[in-house]
Amino acid sequence: MSEETRATRGAKNRKDWVKNAAIIFLSVMLVLTLFSNTFMNYSLPEVSTQYVAPGTITSKVRGTGTISAADPYSVVLNETRVVASVLVRSGDTVEKDQVILMLEETESEELKNAQKQLEQMISSYESGIIASGIPAEDVYAAQNGTGGSFAENLARLAELEAAIETTEKQLQEYDKQIISLEDQLAATGVSGVSESESYLQGKLNETQAVLDTDIKELFAAAEKAMNEAQTEEEKAAAEEAKRYAEGEKARKEGLKAMWQAQLQYIQLSSQLKTVGAGKDAAQERLLKLTEESTDLRASSGNIQSLTAQLQAIEEQRALVEELKAKETAAEVKSPVSGTVTSISYRAGETIEAGATVAAIQISGKECTMTMSVTAEQAASLRVGDVADIQNAWYYSGVTAVLTAIRVDPSNPQTNKLLVFTVEGEVMDGQSLSISVGQKSAEYSLTVPNSAIREDNNGKFILIVEYKQSPLGTRYVATRVDVEVLASDETSSAISGLLNGYEYVITTASKPVAPGQLIRLTE
Amino acid sequence: MKWFNLFSRKEKRTAVVAVVSAVILAVLSGVSAYIKGIPDSQHLAERWSSEGGYTQLSVFYTREGQPDPMLLKNFEYSLEEKFSTDGITPPTESARLWVTAYSSFGEVQVTSDRATVSAAAVGVGGDFFLFHPFKLLYGSYFSGSDLMQDGIIIDEDAAWQLFGSSDVAGMTVTIGGAPHYIAGVIRREADRMDKKAGADKMTVYLSYDSLSRYGSTDGISCYELLLPNPVSGYGKQVVTERLGISEETAVLVENSERYSAEALFKVLADFGVRSMQTVRIIWPSWENAARGWEDVLALILVFQSICVLILAVIAVIAFWAARKAIGVQWELRKAKNRWGYEETAETMD
Numbered sequence: 063m064s065e066e067t068r069a070t071r072g073a074k075n076r077k078d079w080v081k082n083a084a085i086i087f088l089s090v091m092l093v094l095t096l097f098s099n100t101f102m103n104y105s106l107p108e109v110s111t112q113y114v115a116p117g118t119i120t121s122k123v124r125g126t127g128t129i130s131a132a133d134p135y136s137v138v139l140n141e142t143r144v145v146a147s148v149l150v151r152s153g154d155t156v157e158k159d160q161v162i163l164m165l166e167e168t169e170s171e172e173l174k175n176a177q178k179q180l181e182q183m184i185s186s187y188e189s190g191i192i193a194s195g196i197p198a199e200d201v202y203a204a205q206n207g208t209g210g211s212f213a214e215n216l217a218r219l220a221e222l223e224a225a226i227e228t229t230e231k232q233l234q235e236y237d238k239q240i241i242s243l244e245d246q247l248a249a250t251g252v253s254g255v256s257e258s259e260s261y262l263q264g265k266l267n268e269t270q271a272v273l274d275t276d277i278k279e280l281f282a283a284a285e286k287a288m289n290e291a292q293t294e295e296e297k298a299a300a301e302e303a304k305r306y307a308e309g310e311k312a313r314k315e316g317l318k319a320m321w322q323a324q325l326q327y328i329q330l331s332s333q334l335k336t337v338g339a340g341k342d343a344a345q346e347r348l349l350k351l352t353e354e355s356t357d358l359r360a361s362s363g364n365i366q367s368l369t370a371q372l373q374a375i376e377e378q379r380a381l382v383e384e385l386k387a388k389e390t391a392a393e394v395k396s397p398v399s400g401t402v403t404s405i406s407y408r409a410g411e412t413i414e415a416g417a418t419v420a421a422i423q424i425s426g427k428e429c430t431m432t433m434s435v436t437a438e439q440a441a442s443l444r445v446g447d448v449a450d451i452q453n454a455w456y457y458s459g460v461t462a463v464l465t466a467i468r469v470d471p472s473n474p475q476t477n478k479l480l481v482f483t484v485e486g487e488v489m490d491g492q493s494l495s496i497s498v499g500q501k502s503a504e505y506s507l508t509v510p511n512s513a514i515r516e517d518n519n520g521k522f523i524l525i526v527e528y529k530q531s532p533l534g535t536r537y538v539a540t541r542v543d544v545e546v547l548a549s550d551e552t553s554s555a556i557s558g559l560l561n562g563y564e565y566v567i568t569t570a571s572k573p574v575a576p577g578q579l580i581r582l583t584e
Numbered sequence: 585m586k587w588f589n590l591f592s593r594k595e596k597r598t599a600v601v602a603v604v605s606a607v608i609l610a611v612l613s614g615v616s617a618y619i620k621g622i623p624d625s626q627h628l629a630e631r632w633s634s635e636g637g638y639t640q641l642s643v644f645y646t647r648e649g650q651p652d653p654m655l656l657k658n659f660e661y662s663l664e665e666k667f668s669t670d671g672i673t674p675p676t677e678s679a680r681l682w683v684t685a686y687s688s689f690g691e692v693q694v695t696s697d698r699a700t701v702s703a704a705a706v707g708v709g710g711d712f713f714l715f716h717p718f719k720l721l722y723g724s725y726f727s728g729s730d731l732m733q734d735g736i737i738i739d740e741d742a743a744w745q746l747f748g749s750s751d752v753a754g755m756t757v758t759i760g761g762a763p764h765y766i767a768g769v770i771r772r773e774a775d776r777m778d779k780k781a782g783a784d785k786m787t788v789y790l791s792y793d794s795l796s797r798y799g800s801t802d803g804i805s806c807y808e809l810l811l812p813n814p815v816s817g818y819g820k821q822v823v824t825e826r827l828g829i830s831e832e833t834a835v836l837v838e839n840s841e842r843y844s845a846e847a848l849f850k851v852l853a854d855f856g857v858r859s860m861q862t863v864r865i866i867w868p869s870w871e872n873a874a875r876g877w878e879d880v881l882a883l884i885l886v887f888q889s890i891c892v893l894i895l896a897v898i899a900v901i902a903f904w905a906a907r908k909a910i911g912v913q914w915e916l917r918k919a920k921n922r923w924g925y926e927e928t929a930e931t932m933d
Contacts, residue, residue: 519676551730
């Protein structure tokens, strides 16, 4: 090859190279230009947007509470019976007088026992009478009720006792008299007299007469003789006469004393007899009185115990009758209409007397439900708010209304107790999930919660602003500072420099900074 | 291209090495920057304020050191006073100066009309989702300051099992017999680091109140804070002083600083002992992921350092050689000048 050709070829190669490079370069530029939008779009974050729109914020307080029914009616069985069959279940609705339980047709335990006891009482009464030898008249008196009242008998007994006391006193008097009489009798020294009193009295009088006359004469004569005596013989004779007179007096007086004593003896004896008779009579009286008193005591005691026994028997009889009358028929009926909240016996089980057979929630009666919430949650509620029941389709016709907000006793500082009145088909002990809260007033600017962002300048939202450019519409994320006025679970009410109906960015495929270009979801 | 041949082979090789190092450095820096941005849970401070001035901190507790929500509330009340004393005020009237959240871990059973799902659960309080901005598909997050605390966040899998669809925000489920509603549906993180970190399990986020009542949990094991940081270390100091971090029962991590070169060098310094755990803490999945990335970034840092070193060495050598060359040229010019040597085009060649 010549120098020249090499040089030319070199130049040609260079030109080719330049031409190729230029072509490649230009085509790349063309592609880039034509697809620039697409390329750029791919690099931009994709955002989803929502309108800023007017709306209401409903912040609800949700929770679960247990229903407590007011005063369920308890059906109580008064006897111990065995259940034959149970006809309703807990939760069933019953009408008034609907049979809820069937009982077995046996006599109740109580009735059996009462009857047995009655028989026992009667037999012990009868055998008691026979064994204790109570007189039949007492029995009749008790049975016929003629025994006289307690008061009467007591009065009679008192009388008897008074009489007994008097008689005893009399007896004592008699005894005293007898003793003194006997002493006196002994003092007479006479052991026995055979003559009569009149004879003795005659003798006494005679003697006394003699004493009064003869002896006196003698004494007078003796005195006279004494006075007229002049001689010694006369004096001695006078003295002898006086002595004779005195002797005679003494003799006569002795006789007198004897007659007197004998007379006295007779008198005393007869007195003694009288007193003795009186004492005997008194003793007899005493005996009678004592007997009567003892009899009265015994018989009134008998009558009393018999009467008591008879009364007890009567009562027992009455009880048996009562039990027989009360004896529940074989069915237990519901006394009210409502819903059975609990029925705790099964067929074959024994129900004790006095046990609650079933509890019935009277339909139409109100139930209450309480729920504990925080103080802030309670602050957003008002008395009278109607609560929504969760799973409302499941409960038909159940309404719950907030009737009171109270301090929660278990957490007084932080919590409040909400009290709801619940009406409808609910049962005691059931738990209900509700949500309660008022719809707020309408706010002119509300956004979904995911649109609210925050940084050190406060809360803001990103709205989409668009600007036209030669290459088409460009979307820019613009920051707008907002203040959140109210929020609930899905959206928040905001205030800020917004007209309403801007597009606000809710989510983005990549983090978006204010002022950044974005693209909208297709 | 003739000037290309002016350089010796050695020089060419050096230049190639330099260029390659520079390229690798650039690539690594790019990769490092990208990786640092991956865990969203570590960047609240940047999201909160692009100018800086805030820091994100996390406190992790052992079983024994678990705090009571009341204790945390007391600490938060004291922050108001602390910041106003120190003259720190929010930029606008309604803005918040600090944000906190706490979380506890456990399990819960969620029942819907058609299925029951047993899932790992995170019981949260405060503004947990500001710290953890999961990708919301439907609905919205809930917060501890909401009126009712019965909202839950589930992921797509749970939504599918419970309802057969993902668009289930607002529907009701039962947890422990108490009704709760779905506040939002999120997408689960799924990269390798997250999988290993345990973020791949089906997780339900519900209020701490609900979890402790209706599920099973130990107690609060993580407390996260966003605090103003006018000077470096301020936030950390506030927490250490006022909350009290006991060495045996708590670990404080400053999330905003963990990917700085300084922190990464510290990670390198802990090489060998980093896998040891002397405090009985089980890290939450996001912390595990962040730590995993720390290791990766530390490794990248090593290579970056090597590249920088190479470039530095080459630069020094080149500079010195250039200096030498310039010196020679200068002498030559001086000599030429002295001798009145005229430079022509030929001599320039």
